[in-house]
Amino acid sequence: MKSFSAVVLLYIFTVICSIKVACASTKSTQSTSRQNKLLGRAALPDLYETSVAELQDGLDTGDFTSVDLAYFARIQEVNLRGPQLRALIETNPSALQQAVALDAERLVYGKRSMLHGIPVLVKDNIGTIASEGKANLSEFAHFRGNLASGWSGRGGQCTNAYFPHADPCGSSAGSGVAASIGLAAVTLGTETDGSITCPADHNNVVGIKPTVGLTSRAGVIPISEHQDTVGPLTRSIADAAIVLSVIAGPDVNDNFTLAQPLPVPEYALALNKTALSGKRIGVPRSVFLNDTITGNDPYVNFIFEEALSIIRSLGATVVDPADLPSAEAIVSSNNETIVLDVQLDAYYAALLENPSGVRSLAELIQFNNDNPSLEEPPRYTDQSILIASEATSGFNSTYYAALAFDKEMGATQGIDAALKAYDLDALVLPAPGFTTVPAAIAGYPIVTVPLGFYPDNVTIGLAGPETVYPAPGVPIGLSFLGTAFSEFELISYAYAYEQNTHTRLARKAYPEAIPTVQLWDIIYGSYGDE
Numbered sequence: 001m002k003s004f005s006a007v008v009l010l011y012i013f014t015v016i017c018s019i020k021v022a023c024a025s026t027k028s029t030q031s032t033s034r035q036n037k038l039l040g041r042a043a044l045p046d047l048y049e050t051s052v053a054e055l056q057d058g059l060d061t062g063d064f065t066s067v068d069l070a071y072f073a074r075i076q077e078v079n080l081r082g083p084q085l086r087a088l089i090e091t092n093p094s095a096l097q098q099a100v101a102l103d104a105e106r107l108v109y110g111k112r113s114m115l116h117g118i119p120v121l122v123k124d125n126i127g128t129i130a131s132e133g134k135a136n137l138s139e140f141a142h143f144r145g146n147l148a149s150g151w152s153g154r155g156g157q158c159t160n161a162y163f164p165h166a167d168p169c170g171s172s173a174g175s176g177v178a179a180s181i182g183l184a185a186v187t188l189g190t191e192t193d194g195s196i197t198c199p200a201d202h203n204n205v206v207g208i209k210p211t212v213g214l215t216s217r218a219g220v221i222p223i224s225e226h227q228d229t230v231g232p233l234t235r236s237i238a239d240a241a242i243v244l245s246v247i248a249g250p251d252v253n254d255n256f257t258l259a260q261p262l263p264v265p266e267y268a269l270a271l272n273k274t275a276l277s278g279k280r281i282g283v284p285r286s287v288f289l290n291d292t293i294t295g296n297d298p299y300v301n302f303i304f305e306e307a308l309s310i311i312r313s314l315g316a317t318v319v320d321p322a323d324l325p326s327a328e329a330i331v332s333s334n335n336e337t338i339v340l341d342v343q344l345d346a347y348y349a350a351l352l353e354n355p356s357g358v359r360s361l362a363e364l365i366q367f368n369n370d371n372p373s374l375e376e377p378p379r380y381t382d383q384s385i386l387i388a389s390e391a392t393s394g395f396n397s398t399y400y401a402a403l404a405f406d407k408e409m410g411a412t413q414g415i416d417a418a419l420k421a422y423d424l425d426a427l428v429l430p431a432p433g434f435t436t437v438p439a440a441i442a443g444y445p446i447v448t449v450p451l452g453f454y455p456d457n458v459t460i461g462l463a464g465p466e467t468v469y470p471a472p473g474v475p476i477g478l479s480f481l482g483t484a485f486s487e488f489e490l491i492s493y494a495y496a497y498e499q500n501t502h503t504r505l506a507r508k509a510y511p512e513a514i515p516t517v518q519l520w521d522i523i524y525g526s527y528g529d530e
Contacts, residue, residue: 066099066117074515089155090134121184127219135174142171145383148464161509167469170198193440201431201477212443218253241267275492277315282322294433326413338402378465410442431477450503451478
């Protein structure tokens with residue numbers, strides 16, 4: 001991932017910034033042409049759904065400025081009224097000053113990229129140079145022990161915006177929830193196994209889990225250098241493609257990125273509505289569509305079969321089944337945990353600043369034990385994963401044997417084997433369940449797009465002490481999987497499906513979770529001078 005300063009990603013609109021400061025800054029930066037016309041509310045983009053391209057058009061024409069973008073006010077509104085979604089846990093006190101500077105730069109030099117002046121929210125395990133806005137997450141990327149998805153000691157329990165107290169899923173929970181209701185234009189998450197795919201699945205958004213080594217992990221709190229990857233969570237494939245083009249590329253601070261194919265693709269060129277025509281898409285049915293193994297509600301497979309019909313109608317040949325030879329072995333081995341969470345001590349040692357005072361995995365375990373009111377939520381029983389990791393000797397023969405086994409099962413006898421045996425362009429599966437594991441242990445990409453929603457009569461299940469899943473209206477995602485560095489192709493297939501179905505638009509979040517503040521309110525309405 002290119003440095004955030006180079007790509008102008010890191011100014012996140014803050015809850016605590018004064019609305020009056022925003023208005024004053026707006027006055028000083030608005031162009032004469034915009035001051036002389038009054039736009040109707042309908043003429044301004046709806047921040048619940050607007051795209052990066054639409055925002056850039058408005059910024060380029062002077063209809064509004066980066067200072068005007070109302071995300072900070074939307075965050076404040078959601079936090080002060082209605083349900084406590086707890087999608088954000090940290091805000092940037094210099095956000096508006098950065099926005100002013102970027103607006104001025106646009107006027108003089110033009111925009112640097114499609115993300116110039118666009119608010120981006122980053123997951124709290126992604127390190128940044130300055131104080132920036134952060135999204136809530138499952139603490140330590142859900143690799144600490146028996147914790148509910150979306151819970152952290154800093155942020156509390158993040159919840160889904162599509163049903164009260166519904167599970168937001170995955171460790172990038174706050175990023176997924178914030179994207180789903182327009183609390184930021186773009187969000188970033190990380191995935192080791194499922195933590196981008198699952199929030200996309202549960203929150204009616206798009207997620208791209210890139211190939212390990214396509215985007216830099218420098219500064220990210222590690223679980224496994226062989227599985228960790230940073231990717232976008234957005235409301236559309238087009239936005240995700242724009243973000244991926246910016247954050248992909250070599251970084252000397254992460255040597256895995258130095259082995260990626262160059263040049264970095266312009267992923268927006270993959271946005272082809274006819275991309276599925278003539279392609280062969282495989283369904284690895286064994287294991288992954290077995291509800292007994294996946295734990296999925298039967299409705300998931302029902303709606304997935306409808307998706308296969310749509311894919312066929314778009315000109316693809318659906319090869320079904322196209323099973324992974326390693327599927328049963330992956331389920332039975334539980335080998336993945338051996339290669340995870342052995343790098344925290346090195347992470348702590350490399351920090352330039354560490355205000356927490358915790359400097360090792362052992363100290364982290366002790367801190368959690370010493371602060372139960374902060375670090376032990378309801379029904380929490382143990383931090384077994386951290387304890388088991390601390391007890392290992394790290395990169396030993398057992399670790400490397402497990403790593404080789406995972407690569408064999410996920411790639412050689414897994415995804416690559418199925419693609420080759422059935423002459424496939426990609427695989428497709430419903431996002432819920434066991435879908436992420438082969439790609440996780442292989443380090444391969446997944447692109448997830450909205451598939452549908454649980455029916456209103458679905459049986460509500462318990463997901464955590466404060467969360468439920470499944471639940472009425474909670475979204476379901478569809479995942480396209482492929483071999484290493486096949487993001488361009490996967491994006492094109494997901495885009496073709498998205499543009500044919502427009503599933504995201506079929507249902508909104510529940511009313512109390514949707515912020516009402518829009519650009520009009522900041523520029524001309526109750527939040528600004530009329």
